[in-house]
Amino acid sequence: MTLVPIATPDHPVWLHVGTLLDGSHVAPAKDAHVVYDATGIRFVGRDGQTPPANLVRPGQTAPDVVAPDATLLPGLIDAHTHLFLEGGELDLDKRAAALKQSSAELLNAALPRLEKLVRLGLAGVRDAGDKDGVGLALSRLCKSQVGPVSDRTLGQSKTGPTLMPYLDSPGAAIHHRGRYGSFMGGAVEEFASPADCVAARVADGADRIKLIPTGIINFQKGAVTAEPQMTTEELRAFVAAAGATGRQTLAHASGDAGIERVVEGGVDSVEHGFFMRDDQLQRMRDRRTAWVPTFAPVQMQVDEAARYNWDANVTGNLQRILDAHAASLVKAHALGVTILAGSDAGSCGVAHGLGLLYEMELMERAGLPAAAVIHAATGAAADRLAFGQKIGRIAPGWLSRFILTRHSPLATVKNLRRARTVVFDGCVFETDETFDATGL
Ligand SMILES: [Zn+2]
Numbered sequence: 001m002t003l004v005p006i007a008t009p010d011h012p013v014w015l016h017v018g019t020l021l022d023g024s025h026v027a028p029a030k031d032a033h034v035v036y037d038a039t040g041i042r043f044v045g046r047d048g049q050t051p052p053a054n055l056v057r058p059g060q061t062a063p064d065v066v067a068p069d070a071t072l073l074p075g076l077i078d079a080h081t082h083l084f085l086e087g088g089e090l091d092l093d094k095r096a097a098a099l100k101q102s103s104a105e106l107l108n109a110a111l112p113r114l115e116k117l118v119r120l121g122l123a124g125v126r127d128a129g130d131k132d133g134v135g136l137a138l139s140r141l142c143k144s145q146v147g148p149v150s151d152r153t154l155g156q157s158k159t160g161p162t163l164m165p166y167l168d169s170p171g172a173a174i175h176h177r178g179r180y181g182s183f184m185g186g187a188v189e190e191f192a193s194p195a196d197c198v199a200a201r202v203a204d205g206a207d208r209i210k211l212i213p214t215g216i217i218n219f220q221k222g223a224v225t226a227e228p229q230m231t232t233e234e235l236r237a238f239v240a241a242a243g244a245t246g247r248q249t250l251a252h253a254s255g256d257a258g259i260e261r262v263v264e265g266g267v268d269s270v271e272h273g274f275f276m277r278d279d280q281l282q283r284m285r286d287r288r289t290a291w292v293p294t295f296a297p298v299q300m301q302v303d304e305a306a307r308y309n310w311d312a313n314v315t316g317n318l319q320r321i322l323d324a325h326a327a328s329l330v331k332a333h334a335l336g337v338t339i340l341a342g343s344d345a346g347s348c349g350v351a352h353g354l355g356l357l358y359e360m361e362l363m364e365r366a367g368l369p370a371a372a373v374i375h376a377a378t379g380a381a382a383d384r385l386a387f388g389q390k391i392g393r394i395a396p397g398w399l400s401r402f403i404l405t406r407h408s409p410l411a412t413v414k415n416l417r418r419a420r421t422v423v424f425d426g427c428v429f430e431t432d433e434t435f436d437a438t439g440l
Contacts, residue, residue: 015067019408020072041398042396043396078356092348170206170209174210206247255275259276263284274321298322340381341363343358379392401425
């Protein structure tokens with residue numbers, strides 16, 4: 001790959017690529033020109049359209065990089081992560097011990113993950129909650145990144161801003177006392193009403209409101225066996241209170257009874273959504289309710305079945321659940337449901353960053369075209385999740401966060417693991433399969 005120069009606020013870079021995926025639904029552009037600086041994208045031209053002279057460097061008449069065999073796509077967005085947990089850790093004793101760490105220790109372990117996410121090609125993550133304030137601290141850190149971008153991206157400021165993807169967080173998830181979710185949330189019973197609970201989360205700094213209306217899958221039974229913890233009315237109260245403060249809601253929901261309540265409750269996104277029914281998908285499409293199917297944590301249980309001593313009954317259940325989930329995903333895509341890629345990184349065996357690449361592979365394996373998977377991990381998230389920064393698209397005015405690769409991701413999204421150049425606010429990283437995933 002021709003080396004991509006570093007861009008600063010005053011020194012734009014001009015790329016000429018064979019294929020451009022801009023993050024939208026629009027078909028890939030051929031023969032595209034993109035000009036950007038460290039603060040954002042200045043120009044995007046399709047079908048050979050070149051930039052005007054005032055957007056490139058004085059006197060510049062040719063691109064800095066000509067790569068007719070390369071594809072340029074937006075930096076990726078993981079719509080469901082838990083930054084407070086090390087996902088790659090498979091040892092259950094070590095995972096249990098990690099959860100007993102102090103908030104400060106959990107935050108210290110999370111901080112080095114941020115630059116690694118950037119180097120892997122992630123432009124942003126939506127954290128899905130923790131009770132220890134890790135996500136909120138990282139969200140505050142992200143909002144504090146107001147110094148000159150060039151200082152940050154050129155590594156000139158060792159004590160200054162941190163190289164990190166965009167990140168926002170709901171803080172502590174909300175569940176019912178005695179029910180699933182205490183390891184990442186707090187109980188609504190601590191407050192007089194859902195509205196008071198939401199107000200407290202907002203006062204803590206929550207960017208969104210994370211709800212836990214259901215339990216999780218019972219692998220032995222191959223079903224969600226517990227009754228949902230929240231009623232439809234209760235969910236509507238949470239959604240209304242969150243909406244009054246301009247915040248979206250995301251709801252952990254598996255089992256069709258619980259999914260029914262969150263869809264009717266009006267949440268912005270259904271997380272996991274195992275055992276989704278077709279009529280529920282149709283209503284989600286009509287209401288623009290997003291779906292984040294999170295295949296990875298369940299697939300990891302199949303991949304690591306021997307390690308966890310799962311017997312034939314359990315592995316059979318897991319595979320049946322995953323097959324049904326895949327069929328639902330294909331139906332959702334055909335219906336036009338807003339599908340977002342979220343790895344549930346931090347879950348057992350799902351490493352941050354790499355977990356998103358795996359989730360994308362699983363969505364492709366389920367039957368989604370590669371272009372749809374890439375859209376789910378870029379522009380679809382940008383359109384639906386109201387991020388605080390312009391990430392997920394390649395268009396004028398959006399941040400200059402891209403992946404440039406000669407291994408076409410349209411052939412298979414597995415190619416996103418192979419050698420690639422990551423551009424992040426003008427800074428340039430070369431990343432490939434040898435990436436050190438320690439601590440993710
Ligand atoms: Zn989660």
